[in-house]
Amino acid sequence: MDYFLELFLGGLTRGSIYALIALGYTMVYGIIELINFAHGEVYMIGAFTALIVASVLSLMGMSGFSLLILAGLIAVIYASAYGYTIEKVAYKPLRQAPRLSPLISAIGMSIFLQNYVLLSQTSDFLSFPALIEEFEFMEPVSHIMRSSELVIVLTTAVVTALLTLFIKFSRIGKAMRATAQDKTMAMLLGVNVNRVISVTFIIGSGLAAVGGVLISSHIGQINFYIGFIAGIKAFTAAVLGGIGSIPGAVLGGLVLGWTESFATGYVSSDYEDVFAFGLLVFILIFRPAGILGRTTSEKV
Amino acid sequence: MATQWKPLIEKITSELVKSLLVAAWFMFLTFPLMVIRVHPLERTIEWRWMNMIYVGVGSFFLSFIWRYLMERKDGGNSKEEGDTWQKRVGLRIRSDKRISLSGLIAIGIFIFIFPFIFSSYQTQIMITALMYVMLGLGLNIVVGLAGLLDLGYVAFYAVGAYCYALLNHHFGLSFWMALPLSGALAATFGILLGFPVLRLRGDYLAIVTLGFGEIIRLILENWNEFSFGPSGIAGISRPGFFGMELSLQEHTVYLYFIMIMLVVLTVLVVSRLRNSRIGRAWIALREDEVACQAMGIDKTKTKLTAFALGATWAGLVGCIFAAKTTFINPASFTFMESAMILSIVVLGGMGSIVGVILGAFVLILLPEYLRAFSEYRMLAFGAAMVIIMVFRPQGIITGIRQRYEFHRNTQKGKAR
Amino acid sequence: MNKTQPALEVKGLTMDFGGLRALDHIDLEVRQGEIVALIGPNGAGKTTFFNCITGIYEPTKGDMIIHPRGKEPVRLNRLKPNIVTEHGLARTFQNIRLFQKMTVLENVMVARHCRTKSGIAGAIFRTPKTRKEEAEMVEFSYGLLEKVGLAQYVNELAHELPYGAQRRLEIARAMATEPFLLLLDEPAAGMNPKETNELDKLITKLQVEDKLAILLIEHDMKLVMSISNRIYVMDYGSMIAQGTPHEIAENPNVIKAYLGEAFDA
């Protein structure tokens, strides 16, 4: 039973991270119908920035909770700045282009960013400081759940709730929903579509960075390649839940997290990624609209 | 006087300010990653302030070029001019038999004597470049002609390579026996994978093929009993030459000529396909799926042929790769390989044969000969993909469509 | 040819998009060799009707049957678009959907696909059979281009053509599939009076020379009144009237639907 619980909680943690990254995919896809391949790289850059900032600050003598908050905050700011710039450079000039063009541009951007980090930093794994300290009250259950896992799950819950409220009630959130429904119509009604798209990228990238910092601190090491795999898996989560849907991204993330956790726990740990990719292929073939998505027919 | 200059000065200042802002923004953006480097184990930090200056100066000047190109693109006319220029040269070369013939003969002679005037090492590199020409042309069928973004192309390359490696290892099958088998097996995989996924929309197709590519690599890595896992398969036989013993150098020359032959074959096949009933259906599918179906073309079947044919080529080259290196392991078949082949197609020009050949040579030979540059290879590929999509989506060379001439009253069409 | 025999029969065709009922129990019949117009205000559901018949949308309810000349009738429900075309029903698109980066001639040749056979091996080895088929294809396509008056453009890329010419190319392309029933979605949209006049002649020629049945959606009332044998009128997804041009012009419901639209606008 403990083993089951451990796998369940492990899956929940993983799933939460996937959900955080998937939110970015889903929001961008909802608005400009583009798989932002570079999104995983933004997550990776967030993690690297946090590592760098945390190292500098801890050499300056900072530690504990304030270190986590400050490093996390700077990572989020940087990731958002990257997301914003990526959109301006690689996607905005291609709004009118055939569908394949922005997709290829996105792949190019992803390869570029991976190698940018590889060259400017290192190809080795770097050990990531444990920014989240062990809580005392978690002591009795520490054999099945670590404090960092609790923080990850809680943060995801809070962030998703905030995001949902933001999109529901804020002005820009409403503009986002309008743009996602019908871009031309939104434009005619006076929505500044360019700004909406930028904000979408900024928020999505920030969320990815939150995920990047938390999971790196939990796992304890990073390298330039972590964004690639995490990106595909998070995309799987977004598709699983129904791309374009925010609760769908969270649900998809959790389902994927549990699938991986239980499959590696009970079946075989060698094929961890195969399960994820297999699920992706399976979903796209049999239910491309996802769990919460609706099938729509292209207007001809 | 002063009022006359005013707009110009204003323009210059505004451009300068724009570029300064861009430079400042990129210096901010790259600051943590480019300037600071941490060594967590030694607990030391390295500050590389020079990098910040490079970034600042670089982005300052690049932003001028970027804006200039952007303006030109939005203006649109200069691009068209370039295209008609290219068209004219292309037509002239095609129409003037003397130019094309003497050009072909010169290239033919150069190709023939290449392995004898250059070192074995150079020939090896050339073989690699030719392999990528073939891979590029194969992927060009899928991406360039049929418009299907296949990000898992390397999977078929791996199938071909492992097909020969395993058959050779277990049964001692020769290269020439295995070559068609590799192609056929890859095609079979293409059909098996293509059948379910080709119904998907373009961007979903991209990600599913990416997933498939990774699945195949992971299986090769983990299924030790079958594929010998990460340590791979060594001692694969080189291609045999009528049972004669060849020295290493002779083998290289031999392989070079095999490659030349196969590339010529590929070019012939692809150029014929491109202007055939099937080829036109592929292009139509790329241009407009709905209209294509409404004109009576079976979407799935047409996509499947493109997918399987592209896979066949990857399989063939995979077999050659195994024979060339005599050792393979899953590490040769990562997503980066797919990305590289894709950038060859994108850079060269989707749908254009000459473009893809040029693209392969540029992307493979350039980093090879500019050693200092080779580290930055993938960085440059990524950047090139973005820049090409933004400024010249048709690639270096635009694919030229076949022209027909009609003579009054007779209605007889003649292709030229 | 017997002009009383049906070419297309549609009964109770209904199409829902989520909560929106775009077509509500539509009945429509086109007889062999007849020109029928389908008119109605914007958003009435005319294009949706075409999309349902041609297999691009799957209708919620209803029956669609075509009667190819000299063959068994075919039920169109659940057929894929390319199969529908193979059975002899071709169409054009309201928002021009040509193959932009292909030449004018190739656009037409592509549409010969379902009437030709040569495969990959034939293409690679350029067998005599393939070459013969290819030559026939070129000739046939060129003939069609002459018919619609685009012969001087054969080697231009489709997107380089003037607007009116693109519309005519759409018709030539549809004709290349050798249909017995042709669906035209606003063929005169964006044309000037002279071009419309030529289009009028072309459509009549297709009816007389090629013995086609034609169903056309059009907003240009002058064109509709001059060439149609019968007219159907739709509004908000329902069929509100049908009859000869004369009857339609007098019909109070139609006048109301159109006037209503004029007042809204």
Ligand SMILES: Nc1ncnc2c1ncn2[C@@H]1O[C@H](COP(=O)(O)OP(=O)(O)OP(=O)(O)O)[C@@H](O)[C@H]1O
């Ligand atoms: N794929 C789709 N998904 C959702 N709604 C659709 C779709 N296609 C059409 N509609 C809706 O169906 C209704 C009818 O549209 P349709 O295009 O058939 O009108 P129409 O009569 O052709 O108008 P027009 O004269 O402007 O071309 C419209 O309200 C349209 O928004």
Ligand SMILES: [Mg+2]
């Ligand atoms: Mg319409």
